[in-house]
Amino acid sequence: MISRARKTLAVTATAAALAVTAGLAVTGAQAVPSGGHEGRKEAAAWTAAWASAPQRPSTGFKPNWSEAGFDGQTLRQVVRVTEGGDRARIRLSNAYGTSPLRIAAATVARTKKGASVEKGSVRRLTFGGKPSVTIPARGQLSSDEADLELEPFESVTVTLHLAGTTGPATFHAQSFATSYRAEGDHTADTGARAFGESTESWYYLSGVDVSGGGSGKRAAERDGVVLFGDSITDGFASSTDLNRRWSDALAERLAKSGAPRPVLNAGIGGNMVLNDSAWYGEKSANRFSRDALDLPGVGTVVVLEGLNDIGFSETDKPTYKPAPVVSARELINGHKKLIREARAKGLKVVGATLLPLGGSDHYGEHAAAVSDAFNTWVRTSGAYDAYVDFDKALADPADPERLAPAYDSGDHLHPNDAGYRAMARAVDLKSL
Known part of the structure; x- marks a missing residue:
């Protein structure tokens, strides 16, 4: 635990720290330590x-x-x-x-x-x-x-x-x-x-970003975990100002396990693997490096994305129209690109099955079939280094096509606070 001794109001001015x-x-340069930290020989990790x-x-x-x-x-x-x-x-x-x-x-x-x-x-x-x-x-x-x-x-x-x-x-x-x-x-x-x-x-x-204390060792080990995805990763329907997203729940679970690690949230509501949107961000391949892989100290990325690719064509909402009808093969190929990019940067990459979507505005015969095929690929292909099965963890035992009522925020698509905690519990911490 870090000392809580209060510092003075002085801010260290580090020339050449600007990285534009x-x-x-x-075009910028690596930060070089200066005033206020005499004797520090190396740039901050x-x-x-x-x-x-x-x-x-x-x-x-x-x-x-x-x-x-x-x-x-x-x-x-x-x-x-x-x-x-x-x-x-x-x-x-x-x-x-x-x-x-x-x-x-x-x-x-x-x-x-x-x-x-x-x-x-x-x-x-x-x-x-x-x-x-x-x-x-x-x-x-x-x-x-x-x-x-x-x-x-x-x-x-x-x-x-x-x-x-x-x-x-x-x-x-x-x-x-x-x-x-x-x-x-x-x-x-x-x-x-x-x-x-x-x-x-x-x-x-x-x-x-932080440095000093235990964070320097963590940066060297690259043990940060970044969660990459859409509104479910973003925390849609979680309680405002209470930090109840699944990224928060996972970080808390890691700390309680005795193996604390930073957990970063790279979710964007409505985001898609295969297509850009003015509302919902650039497609995953275009933002993957910037939002996930290049964050300092990150060593593992967990990818949960695809419900909007397959669900927007089922909904009558006008926020993303016309929405292409996406096949399982197209979605899988999009994920394969993410896997290759993560491994090229030396990161471990963990996949996730799509959550049940029955009863939601994203649900339809085609979306259900593609979701099933994609989830089977995540479980059986070995394409990811490991996977977490959110589909099974949050499904209603009486109707596996739907979220369990205890985990449903009410729209049958996004978890509530309890559902986000269940997602964190579903992760095998060793897989990270």
Whole structure:
């Protein structure tokens, strides 16, 4: 366990820490330790402690600020890390921005409650030693390191001052966590008074990494686990602000087992293996490296995706039309591409059977047949290094085509909080 001794408010300025990505070409340099950590000979070994997959600005199912963007405002976002350390940095994404994004100021702090933060924990972030930074269109970057001690399962608050007009904002639509907005610069505020607006999305923030403590050893071992998928991985229908996604449940189970490991969530609601969507993100092959394989310290990826590929053609909802009718062979070939890509980067890749979908708006004769064929392939082909059988774990014993009532959120497609815990229990921890 990491010491909770409080540090001073000094933020380590690490020259050359700025790593800007324009498109996919890295133009920045590796962070080099400097001021505040004299005697440290090597650059920090970073471990991803929290992650979120960026999406194009879109309307979404709930009101959000992505299409309008921001103008002279402060954005405060709360996330929970699954790894601890004594230093932290953030990752920001302008992946779907059409113009440069100016971050006028940024802070990181331990969360108190809602939009308030713990007094004495606010750290000013720098970027290449400077207090502000511009992220090019379609770019991404990491901040310099800040001295901030975080324990596993602690919430951290990231606050960004967006002094100019941003235009439409790269975001993550369904956060199942509350984010806050204030007029003017309130990056240093510890109280919540100024933050009078809220939303359930994340904006620009794609990751929080930690270093020091036990995280350095973890980074070297690459024992992070990233869960890649659609709305079920994203946590749809889980309780807001309570961290009840299956990624949270798996991280908690690993910790209780005595073998804690960071668990990252790379789910996007509505995402598909084979097709892009303006609402639901780029298809899996196009975002797999960015959102999963390239996260620092990751060694295993669990893939659960395909229900939308086969189910959108069954539903009468207009959010993805026209939806192609996808065969089992097409879906399997899409997964084979993901397996090859993960192995090419040295990661272990675990597959998952699709959950029962009977009674949902994704269900129909074709979807049922493809789901059965795909699940049989996952179980029997040996294509994945290992697999987890969510289909059997969450099925209703009286009707295996459907989710068990105790695990059903009510739409017969997404689990509830208990269902997400059941998913975590279904994983053979040794397979990770």
